[in-house]
Each structure stands twice: as structure tokens, then as C-alpha cells.
Amino acid sequence: MIIDRNSPIPKYFQLQTWLIEQIEMGVFNANDKIPTEQEFKNLTGLARATIRQAIQNLVSMGYLLRKRRLGTFVIDQRREKQHQTNIGLMIPDIRMGNAPELARGVEDEAARTQHSLILCSTDDLYVKADFHANRLINSSISGVIFIPTAASDDKNYQIIEKFMRRNILVVLADRSLPQIDIDYVTTDNFEGAYRQTEYLIKKGHTRIGIVISTTFNTMRLRLEGYKKALADYNISVNASIIITDSLPYSEERYMHYVTDLLKQRDKMTAIFAGHDRIALLFYSAAKKMGLSIPDDISIVGYDDLPLMTIKLTTTHQPFYEMGQESMRLILRRIRGESGSPQQIVLKSFFVERSSVLQVGK
């Protein structure tokens, strides 16, 4: 029985709740015709006005659509969801590195499909990410592109779950997380680093230092690529010229590493800088120490920041495309494409400029 006549809960409300349940449980599906008022009258014994009250409420709540003479129909909620046109982008800092490239990729792809991009900078902090997540949830977004913060994996999972519990689609960009099966888009950091190290080896370098952070798996993969290339060419790894750091990047700290490494430059002929900003520190430090790049030491970077005046050999990561692909992935999910989580790995490409010297031969 639908209606409990002894309950203190209003009858129209009982009927209304029952109807929502049926719709959400899929008993009444999208576009199904629900019983007519007369049928409900026979079914529940309520007055027609009471039944109308319940149905009217659901109409103004967006569950139902009434058509004269034809009946009352369930509205396709999924289709309605498509009309939510906001997408969140949670990025460490829009001012940092290639963040603007990525944001623009997302934005262009979003605009093409009439979606708006809400920008949130997390500063790589869990608290800020959580704060923004709550705000985004309130402004009813249909999906979010999330670049995990520098906080623990657990904290990042918490953020992701918060969205998922509310049926907000999540795509990770750039950085992925272990032990979570979710859509993500990244670049081939391992391959890129391998290719770049191989290039140094082919240029005659065998003693190659590296300075890299291990905060994110993207960075760890670069380190792995570097090690694998050395191993494949039977070059033994010298732990004293591998400098890693698990803390978030800071210019001062890395300036120390860079200077230290340059002081031991008899140990090596080339250096793999974990990213272009570290490479730039090498340029600054080298200048101070009266060294020339590439004559005294060869440097490669990673990221391909737009540096204009410095001819740094590096690997270009397609951040604009990463933004595009992330957005496209979300759009496919919004359109209802199901299937197991997708991992999209974009090709980066090596950019040879003039920061590496041919040695030997």
C-alpha cells in the first residue's frame, strides 16, 4: 500500500516521496507515463486534489512533465544533467608553469560544448582543495578536472570521493594516483625522460647527474626513465649525483642542490634537470660561478616553458592538449559513455636546442 492513513506524514507527501522513490529506483523510467490522476485515486483512495498536489510538486521539482489529454511523464534526469554547464578545474596555481596552457585547453574544449570553466587554485594544499571542492559542489557542477595536490594520496582520495558521492564526474590531469581506478590524462613521463637520457648518452655523456623532486608520480617516472636508460646502456648509476627531494619545490632549496652539484662538476659532464625551472637555476648558478652552458656542462630540462632567450634542450609536454583531452573525457562521460576508467597517455616530444655539447669522439 502506498499511503498509510494513520501516519502523521501528510498524504500528499507520502505519495510524492513514493513517486520519487519509484523514479530513482527505476520502476518508472525516463519518458514513462505514470498512472493518471483517476488511476491514482483508485489506487490510493485519496481525493484528486491531494494527488494533484503531490504531482504538481514533482513537476516544479523537475521530476515530471504533464501533457493534457496524454498523461504525466517522467523527465529524463540524465538529459537534465547535461544542462548543468559548469565544469571545475582544480589546479595548483594558475600562475605556475604550464597551468595556463592546460587551463586554456580545457576552456576551449568546454566553450565548444557550451560549458563554463570554474577556476580553482589549490596551491597544492589539501585544505584549499577541500574548500574549493565544497564550493564547487554547491555551485552544481557536472564534472571536475582535478590535479591532485601535494598532500598524501589519502587526502586526495577524500577529495575525489566527495565529488563522486554527489555524482560529479572526476578526471585527473597530469598527475595520477596509485590504487585508484579512475579516468586520467597524463603524458609519457617515463618515456620522455628515457628518450632524453638516451639523447645525452648518444651525445657521448656517460656521467649524468639528475636533480628531481619525488613528490609526484610524474617526477618519479622521470627518475625511473633516467635510471632505465642508464641501465640499458650499461652505465652504472652514481648515487652521489642523483639528488632527490620529496618536499614541494622551492627555489631556495633547489638553488642549494644546484650549486652543490655544480661544485662537483668533475663527477659529470651533463645534468638532467627535473623540470625547466630547475634548469634555469643551473643557468643562474653557472653564471655566478663563471661557468658556461653547454661548454662547461650540458643541461637538459623538462616541460618546455616559453623561455625566449635561453636555448634549453628539453621535452615539450602537450599541456594544451592535456586540458582538451581531460575535458573531452568528461564530456564523453556526461553524454553517458560508460565503461571502465580510461587512462590517456599523451606523447610528449623532445626539443633539441643548444644546451648540450657533443663529448668524446
Next chain:
Amino acid sequence: MIIDRNSPIPKYFQLQTWLIEQIEMGVFNANDKIPTEQEFKNLTGLARATIRQAIQNLVSMGYLLRKRRLGTFVIDQRREKQHQTNIGLMIPDIRMGNAPELARGVEDEAARTQHSLILCSTDDLYVKADFHANRLINSSISGVIFIPTAASDDKNYQIIEKFMRRNILVVLADRSLPQIDIDYVTTDNFEGAYRQTEYLIKKGHTRIGIVISTTFNTMRLRLEGYKKALADYNISVNASIIITDSLPYSEERYMHYVTDLLKQRDKMTAIFAGHDRIALLFYSAAKKMGLSIPDDISIVGYDDLPLMTIKLTTTHQPFYEMGQESMRLILRRIRGESGSPQQIVLKSFFVERSSVLQVGK
């Protein structure tokens, strides 16, 4: 009489329309109590259920609030608007120059007050700005921070009017427009350029070239500042070393200007580059021509892009603060602060590095 009993328009609908009119005309103001159902019954002669139907509709439309025993009240629409928490930012390109700084300033200020920032890149084109404007209007924003495009003033007015017609607040940032009295935030481009030119003069330079675009009034003001400084120090202006261009910036075209000017370097000892990107072109071109900065020629830029390795003397514009101030201005307007349009001019500051040589003496 409120209700026309002979009209084919439903009576509940007549009452409903009448009520909306009264509210919008201010007969019933925010928080006013409207007549009770009983009073309406006496007033209109309709059945209570009919009156209820009209009122109920207005409740679900967000006009009215009912309180048991107390009556029915008009909802404060302005207050409701405050709960619209989206702000648009229409910027030429998030990847360009200091756009990320500005965006972050807006974002931080927005987040503090629980507002979300919707990012729109216009590429300085009217069509894209119009496209985004339409989208923003649909996603019901309460305000927009607009950086006028490179299109004609008229076209920019059209965009602004589109927002204003819909009671969406508009604040211009960085660039202002002539003949329109509207809130805007900018920096002291005239003063900044004057200060910088004065610095060159005090360093002993009298023959000072300039390469600058005249697309935006910010740039024109810099040109004015430069001219005023020369005039104040009784230095006659040499038109052949003033290169202006009214088209949007393009690297190739400006590379030509830069190279041309360097070829005539016997005519001058210093150059004012309209912005840092132009200054960088001077570095590139000088390198190619075997010239050294500042030994062969002194350069000053404008903007203070984060260049890391190049020690360019320039003027720093507080873009982050510009974003903050723009957002604060919108917030004050949202909160209902009226009064004539405000023009906020932020102080920029001169940054002396080492791209200028002392000459003479």
C-alpha cells in the same frame, strides 16, 4: 479590480500576474507581508484554493515565502542575487603575459567571499567576447570583470551593454574605454612611463627611441608619459625613432621594427620597449647582430614578466592586486553600494636591474 471574470485567462493566473506586477513595481516591497488568503478572498471573490494556487506558484518561482500563522512575505530579490555566486572573467588569453596573475588575484578575492570564477578567454576578438558574454548571461552570473578587446570601442560598449541590460555588474580591468562612465581598475601607465623615461634621462640618455603599440589606451598613455618626460627635460622628440603600430601585437611584425631600430642605433643610446615581450625581442635581435645590452644600447621594458635569467630594467605592474581590486569593486556593488562609477588607479613601481648603462659624464 484585480480579476476580470469574463476573461478567458485563468483567474489564478490573473491574480499571479497582478501580484508579480505589484512586487516588481515596488507596491509590495522586500519583506512586506502581502494580504492573507482570507483578505484576497474578500478582495477578489475567488475561492481560497484558487488564491492558494496563484500564491503557491509564486512561492515556487521564488517571489514569495509563506510562514504559518504569520502570513506570506515578499522575498528580497537583491538578497537572492547575492546568493548567485558566479563571477565571469573575460580576459584576452589566460596564457598571455600577466593574465594568470590577474586571474589569481580575482580568484583569491572571489574565494574569500564564496564566489566562483568563470574563466573566458576572448583572444581580443569581439566575436569570442560576444559568444562568452551570451554564455555567461545564461549561467546567471552576478558580475563580470571585463578586459576590453582589441575591437573598436563601439563593439566593446555593445558587450558591456549586453551585461548591463541584464543587471549584471561590469568592471573593466587594465584597459579603460573613452566616453563611458563605468567602474574600472587600471595602473598609472602615464606616470610609470614618465618615471621610467626620466630615469633614462638621468642616466645621461637624451636620444631615446620607443617601440609601442597604440591599440589600447594603456599603451597610448605610456607613449604620452614618454613624450611628456622628454618635453619636461627640454629634449626634442625625434619622430624617426618613435615606432608605433595600431594593430594587435605580433612577434614577427615587431621583430622587424626592433631590427630596423637597432640598425639605426647611431641615432640613440637607449630604447623604451612598450612592454617586456618587445624588450625580449631586442635581446634576441641584439644577440643576432652581435650587440650587447646594455653596453651597446640600453633597454627598458614594461610589465615585469618573470624572466629569471634576463636582468631587464622595467616597471612592475601590480596585476594580482588589479584582480583583487576589480573583484572587491564588484563585491561592493553586489552588496548594494551605489554611487558614481569608481576609477581605481594602482601604483606600479620601477624595477632597476641592469639593462641600462650610465652614459656621458
Next chain:
DNA sequence: AATTTTATATTGTATAGACAAATATACAAT
């Protein structure tokens, strides 16, 4: 002075019934 009760105004819930409007369908007329 503080607390409890009571009265009362107002919206909330519910029923019963009547007629109107719209529209899909079938059928008839042209």
C-alpha cells in the same frame, strides 16, 4: 518575575464535485 496556558490568526492538509480545455483517434463529408 518567570512560567504555563489559552486564544487566535494564518497557513497547511484534505475531501468532493463540476465544468473547461486540449488532443488523439475514429469516422464522416466533401
Next chain:
DNA sequence: ATTGTATATTTGTCTATACAATATAAAATT
């Protein structure tokens, strides 16, 4: 083949009535 007409069905509009729930204010009680 098109147009018009009738019919049944379903939602839409409207009236009349009754009692419930609730919050305020006034009154009564402690």
C-alpha cells in the same frame, strides 16, 4: 486526399467546506 466532426480521455480550472498545525500574543498561574 483532404477537411471537418464527434467522442473519449486526461489534465486544467474553480468552488465550497472542514479540520490540523503552528507561532504569536495575551492571559493566567505559579
